[in-house]
Amino acid sequence: MVFTRAPLGNVRIELAKHMQSVYFSTGQVFIDMTCGGGGHTRKILETVPNVKIYGLDRDPVAFERGVRLQFEYPDSFFPMLGKFSELPSLVKSQEIPEVDGVLFDLGCSSMQFEDPRRGFGLSQDGPLDMRMDGNRFPDQPTAAEIIAHIDEERLARILKYYGEEKKAKKIARAIVEARYLFKGLKTTNELASLIESALDNETRLDKLSRPTHAATKTFQAIRIFVNNEMNELNRGIEVAYEILKPGGKLVVLTFHSLEDRIVKRHLTGIDMDEPVSRTISQKYRNAASWHEPMDIDSIFDRKWNVVTKHVVAPSFNDTLINPRCRSAKLRCATKNVEVVK
Numbered sequence: 001m002v003f004t005r006a007p008l009g010n011v012r013i014e015l016a017k018h019m020q021s022v023y024f025s026t027g028q029v030f031i032d033m034t035c036g037g038g039g040h041t042r043k044i045l046e047t048v049p050n051v052k053i054y055g056l057d058r059d060p061v062a063f064e065r066g067v068r069l070q071f072e073y074p075d076s077f078f079p080m081l082g083k084f085s086e087l088p089s090l091v092k093s094q095e096i097p098e099v100d101g102v103l104f105d106l107g108c109s110s111m112q113f114e115d116p117r118r119g120f121g122l123s124q125d126g127p128l129d130m131r132m133d134g135n136r137f138p139d140q141p142t143a144a145e146i147i148a149h150i151d152e153e154r155l156a157r158i159l160k161y162y163g164e165e166k167k168a169k170k171i172a173r174a175i176v177e178a179r180y181l182f183k184g185l186k187t188t189n190e191l192a193s194l195i196e197s198a199l200d201n202e203t204r205l206d207k208l209s210r211p212t213h214a215a216t217k218t219f220q221a222i223r224i225f226v227n228n229e230m231n232e233l234n235r236g237i238e239v240a241y242e243i244l245k246p247g248g249k250l251v252v253l254t255f256h257s258l259e260d261r262i263v264k265r266h267l268t269g270i271d272m273d274e275p276v277s278r279t280i281s282q283k284y285r286n287a288a289s290w291h292e293p294m295d296i297d298s299i300f301d302r303k304w305n306v307v308t309k310h311v312v313a314p315s316f317n318d319t320l321i322n323p324r325c326r327s328a329k330l331r332c333a334t335k336n337v338e339v340v341k
């Protein structure tokens, strides 16, 4: 079974199970949308004969890794530098054939977290950068530039929605005040200690409900904003649908509830722009007559057949061994053949 080596316990095992039908049929084409350090891709290349993998990543450092991997597998691995939203043009320029499987392993890679020069992590000091694309887009602001200029109310909203931070207003106020008191925040340590001191007088209960560093949620929120991650994911699932062949498989591994919500909404077919209740009641109103039995599939446009009826999450033991996997969730679906135009 593939992937069991990676530290995600039963989530990785389930991932392997769901992807096996794709990987172990030889001669298939597959896109690793988040190639990162190449962990998944390498494992597939090692275990599946005659497979073709295109490895996408927006991070130039990950792409360089991919180029090195290609020396080992020149006929079966093809690295691509780009974001999910750039994939349609890459597919055209590289003449990628119909795709059998697509994998997303969302969030940051350990490579990104552990390099202090990238500014993603809290454990070592470094510049507040957080751009996954590195210097690919010279106009893209860094985390330091964003928190130096954004207005307080908007910052608080970002922390609340992207970080699910309960003390968003307080932290936003402290960050804005730091512009005048300390001439701004330039490094990860400066931002982390500012947040720690802003939350110093949290109640014991508040502290207990925070299993991680006081700044973790703020860092997550700012990173999501810097990289436009939610829009990218939304577009990424649409692109996956466009490039998969009918019956092709989508596997998504998410690490926080915002990501998972977006994936769930796509897979269940609920209109992304409408509140769930309104979508359902509109479809009822459109039904031919009130006493006609309602086919549940007609409520939603079923673009995907969900394979994982229940989301796959790590077991308690997995989280003891690897606390970083505690929020991982895996969902799998196949492209619905019937609604293909």
Ligand SMILES: C[S@@+](CC[C@H](N)C(=O)[O-])C[C@H]1O[C@@H](n2cnc3c(N)ncnc32)[C@H](O)[C@@H]1O
Residues within 6 Å of the ligand: 033, 034, 035, 036, 037, 038, 039, 040, 041, 056, 057, 058, 059, 062, 082, 083, 084, 085, 105, 106, 107, 108, 109, 110, 132, 232, 233, 236
């Ligand atoms: C969790 S890591 C993947 C690790 C990889 N599965 C492995 O085994 O080494 C996520 C990767 O996705 C990339 N990524 C995140 N958002 C992306 C996007 N919108 N387009 C392309 N790559 C993205 C990040 O740069 C990061 O390298």
